[in-house]
Amino acid sequence: MKRPHVSLRVLRWLCPILLLLAWEIGVRTKLFPSSEAAAPSDILRHLGSLVRQGDLPRHAVYSVLRLLVGLVLGTVAGMCAGITLGTRYSLDFVVSPTIQFLAPIPGVVWIPVLIMVFGIGELSKVAIVSVAIFFLIYIHTFIAVRSTATEYLEVAAVYEKRSLERIRDVFLPAVAPAVFAAIRVAMAFAWVVLFAVEYAYATPREGGLGWFIANERGFGRIENEFAGVLVLGAIAFLADRGIAWIEHRAVQWTNTLQTTLREVTP
Amino acid sequence: MSALLDVRVDSMCYDSSTNLIESITFAVDQGETIAILGPSGAGKSTLLRMIAGLIRNFEGSILLNGVPQTQPSRRIQLVFQNYRLFPWKKAAGNVEFGMPRDTPAKDQEAANWIGRVGLADKLNAWPKNLSGGETARLALARALVGHPDVLLLDEPFQSLDLLSRYLVQDVLLDALANAPAAVVMISHSVDDAVFLADRIFLVSRRPMTVLKSYYGVQRPRRRSDEQLSVLAATIKRDIEQCLLRTSISATGPSAVQPATQVRTGAE
Helix, strand or coil: CCCCCHHHHHHHHHHHHHHHHHHHHHHHCCCCCCCCCCCHHHHHHHHHHHHHHCHHHHHHHHHHHHHHHHHHHHHHHHHHHHHHHHHCHHHHHHHHHHHHHHCCCCHHHHHHHHHHHHCCCHHHHHHHHHHHHHHHHHHHHHHHHHHHHHHHHHHHHHCCCCHHHHHHHHHHHHHHHHHHHHHHHHHHHHHHHHHHHHHHHCCCCCCCHHHHHHHHHHCCCHHHHHHHHHHHHHHHHHHHHHHHHHHHHHCCCCCCHHHHHHHHCC | CCCCEEEEEEEECCCCCCCCEEEEEEEECCCCEEEEECCCCCCHHHHHHHHCCCCCCCEEEEEECCEECCCCCCCEEEECCCCCCCCCCCHHHHHHHCCCCCCCCHHHHHHHHHHHCCCHHHCCCCHHHCCHHHHHHHHHHHHHCCCCCEEEEECCCCCCCHHHHHHHHHHHHHHHHHCCCEEEEEECCHHHHHHHCCEEEEECCCCECEEEEEECCCCCCCCCCHHHHHHHHHHHHHHHHHHHHHHHHHHCCCCCCCHHHHHHHHC
């Protein structure tokens, strides 16, 4: 694959640097009120001390673990439901209206319901992330099964492939590109609900980033709050890159939009 | 003694109003090739899908060695119109998919078949990186690797240039010489049909039924054989007489139809 031109790569780094610079100047010149925004240089200094104390890394680890477990559970459940309902018309007829009714409900609305079912412990936090992810993965998988996989299902039929072989050789690879796209979108939703549930229901010891950011803001420690936001952004960025890396290896056979765009545009 | 494949379709319709297929009966022996020629939308692909066991709501029967076929079977292989290779499997993986689960040394067998269809250097190629002719040959390898009794070909040369078409046909004939099967092929090309088939059926549209049948010329054949040209000319003349004229009279100005529909029909 062709590497982007060196000037593009420099500009790529220049974008966040210029943003940080403008931010720093904005705070130093009192353009932004110091009660609402901290200068990046101060944030980095505080970030260093928070990392040394071990507070921020601990909260970050809790959030990442909740997100990871919720992501895996939500993705597996969404794919199973999408493949099952996508291939069984009678089941789809019975269950789909209920799912279509539940799907548009915002993730945060599920928080009290799931806390009522699972309690205030870790289980409810993971369940909330899973539910937020589940519907997106389900819808994308269902559409992929109906639009792509059924064509190949006939091929599997004439070769007398059994259910497990059909799932391994036809359904999973056929829905993989749609699922990866859905995971990347779902991650953004997952962060929102995780932040909300940590903010509202976590304890100081196992709070997670949501609790940490909200707590620091409550005490007026703006530099610490922004340090938490910076870590959250960095984790979200790394998670997205990680998923993109896995996607690139798992579905090598696709002509990704990125590759096509690179070939047809300057 | 019954033939390897016996096809009898009394009637088949998607809705209750008109029959799509009506009274089609033929038998195919091992090593024999049948070609079906006819207009688009006649139901030729539907007939192949019925033989393959993918469509079951019709009046009639499909017998393989005298045994009724009620569901898809690996003994009857279908090469789909657009080949339907799995884009997520490399060439070797696609051919391996055509083998039964308990086949020993699948990778060697796949490499052997890929070599046989002249794609030895494409063993690890993704289908998206293959040309039209290479895709067709790979689809043939996938269909033949399991040594089926019946091979169904749904317009296998449709999108190929002349050279690729000849190459794929030669690969097919070579493969069938080593592993004879009963072949039913759909084609829009009279020349392809007379070169490959032992019997040719010219079929009508709505309902699809056999208008004329022809016996192929003696084998072995060369594309330049005079007899092939004579047979092709006969079939083309019959197409003109039986299909083209009825089709024009059905949609032409003399037909009792609104003018707008005439234009649509002519297109």
